[in-house]
Amino acid sequence: MTDPGFALDCPVPRTGYDRIVMAHGGGGRLSADLLQKVFLPAYGNKILSQLEDQATLDWEGGRLAFTTDAFVVRPIFFPGGDIGKLAINGTVNDLAVGGARPLYISAAFILEEGLPIEDLERIVASMRDACRAAKVVLVTGDTKVVDQGKGDKVFIATSGIGVVPDGVTLSIRGARPGDRIVLSGTIGDHGMAILSQREGIELESTLESDTAPLGELAQNALRACPSIRLMRDPTRGGLASTLNELAQASGVGVRIEEERIPLRPEVKGACEILGLDPLYIANEGKLVAVVPDKDSDRLVETLRAHPLGRNAVVIGEILADGPGIVRAKSRIGGERIVSLLAGEPLPRIC
């Protein structure tokens, strides 16, 4: 959206394309057309509409959080969302778990030649709604087109900027023995929604992605419990990967109780049929926090008071024993080691 060749003030001929062609990425008249007919009507705001090569933002000072993510999810539309909603929420959440208040978003689109314009419009509208819900503003962007067969419909890379309130110093290295691990809700919803859509698996009830913006939930948590050591959103690799990561970075042991972890019956059922472990399935709207024991009940209460944290619970604790190791106490009482897998069992889930 901020490339040379975008011509805001010239009359745009109605070209009547219903699919993306290479020239939509060429920086000329068709790029301007796409900008004016698809992107600006959706995202138009005072900053983006300047159409400069960069957005200029007033900044009051203080610390700034900066993050980026590429989204390559397949299929691009799935129950509960689409690649656009995922891209906005994913970037918002990477800011949120750092304790930052998300403010500004950039979006770079890589479109495959032949993509129906209608699909692009649907994604763009969904991103607009996601920005509104997360209270962020999309201020700059870019669009490229690749030849048919050299991409996969649409990839989106989003970056985000947020402000970190004074006093917030979360760190993946901050977990201490005795701390509690709090989870904001059910796990595996996003990954299983994608899988069921992709593989055409029929489930008894519709399973939806949990994609949601965690900015407000995270800010509420930090205000109520400034003692929080760290927060993460367990996306690719699932809760298991997040727990392994913090165990290794903090040099501590982690023990969770499986029966405490909230699980939708349909996710549980689908995982059993497919032989998948929900601990490794991706989430896109869940928060994990490590907090001193004395504040864990207050944190759970605070999370439960927000619609995105209704099922919040303490799922385990941080131990001095077994640094870098994650153990899960099973429903029948045994204990197993929850290791870091080579990769996510379901590729391209985000």
Added chain:
Amino acid sequence: MTDPGFALDCPVPRTGYDRIVMAHGGGGRLSADLLQKVFLPAYGNKILSQLEDQATLDWEGGRLAFTTDAFVVRPIFFPGGDIGKLAINGTVNDLAVGGARPLYISAAFILEEGLPIEDLERIVASMRDACRAAKVVLVTGDTKVVDQGKGDKVFIATSGIGVVPDGVTLSIRGARPGDRIVLSGTIGDHGMAILSQREGIELESTLESDTAPLGELAQNALRACPSIRLMRDPTRGGLASTLNELAQASGVGVRIEEERIPLRPEVKGACEILGLDPLYIANEGKLVAVVPDKDSDRLVETLRAHPLGRNAVVIGEILADGPGIVRAKSRIGGERIVSLLAGEPLPRIC
């Protein structure tokens, strides 16, 4: 690089992969492997090495510039650079032409399964060198992998943050009749270097991309001539598109003299053989500035004092006549209209 599943402190087994596999994008052990063996050795800095989901940056206040670009250039290695160098310089330049001092960069990689790790390492090293040359720091990133045949080796989306010095208010709407148009050097080098590489065209001498970081050149220009109305880097769509864009946005006419525009003999020759107009060919290290007449000589001198502006010249002027129209006086005296094309004549040049 800032995703769950990256395990900084755990011993990383030598997996011995020499090509990208899907699990390198899965957020598990192989993602951590890629991060530790490829990305961190190249970009390692205090902020990135925190491995949080977001980079946290101190900020003194003032205005902040924010930009993003996706890079899909084909081939990924070309004379004078590669997709990585292009990605860093392109984002640096979008900040620079807004008058900002580029500071921080994010990079999101979309890798195609099967990409040789060696190619990735070469690109990553080139980005590291480009960051150093541009005096920017890569502080956050992400890596995704798509199935073979669903991407094209590697796509990179970079975003950048810079600080806008007090008093700088450049705008694409700022050109006024009587102003001069200054160009920092030869045109068409990047596009023709890509084309010659792609199509295997033999040229008498090696033609190289002009990809370069314009931050210092732009800051020098602004310090010497605070009266500069606007700056742009004429990338996709070439100089013609940049001039059309500013003519339309500022509601002014533009007249350039073709014989003043610096052109390498090999670019001129190749354009003549192929029937291409160099005005439409992409540049990746050139700056166009519009400046009041009285300051144009000083601007040219200032640009010429910098290695990237050695061939700077006044190429034309801003007119009240013919708002939105770009005219070129040809070498033999006639005048033609330089219109905005539908797209870039050479797809995927950046």
